[in-house]
Amino acid sequence: MPLALLTMSRQEIDRAEWMLRVRERRATQAQVAERLGLSVRQVERLYRAYKAGGAAAAYGLLALVGFFLVDRLFPATLRILGARGVTGLSDPAGLPAVSILFAVMGLLATPITNTFSRWQEADADHFSVEHFNEPDGLAKALVKTIEYRADSPSKLEEFIFYDHPSVGSRVRAMMDWKAAHPKPEPSAVPAPAPPKS
DSSP, rough: OOOOOOOOHHHHHHHHHHHHHHHHSSHHHHHHHHHHOOOHHHHHHHHHHHHHHHHHHHHHHHHHHHHHHHHHHHHHHHHHTOOOOSSSOOOGGGGGHHHHHHHHHHHHHHHHHHHHHHHHHHHHHHHHHHHOOOHHHHHHHHGGGGGTSSSSSHHHHHHOOOOSOOOHHHHHHHHHHHHSSSSOOOOOOOOOOOOOO
């Protein structure tokens, strides 16, 4: 099968670069809308599609690697298990070996899938404060979760076991956002003039 060449227009490349800047919080959606000549709502839709495509591609790649490894490790797994009479990967008698391979690979891939999940949760937190401007409310809700999870685990512990960012880092992100985006003070209403007597 011949290889197909995928091309992107300059506009598509620009949009992808700006979506990356939004993801890395180097630009706001309003700034991107102004730069690309789009409405903020259009940029929000583009960003949602960008994130969904990125997550789907990452999980798809992970699945592809998993199937490749099952194909390559299947004969060795049969030898280790002492399975005799299994004729190949398509033989239903080899299903236990395939199940063991997927279980082990799933366990080993947990830090990777947790990292994807942490990125999505961090994006959800950012979306929440950007659109509702209530970092204190989110921080208060997060602090309540300290009862059943550590607020500041080590980097290694978070990488291996946590599918959400740690409470400490999420609250810190909320307070950093609050410091960078102060709410405007309500303008003082002038006191009514005293009645003339």
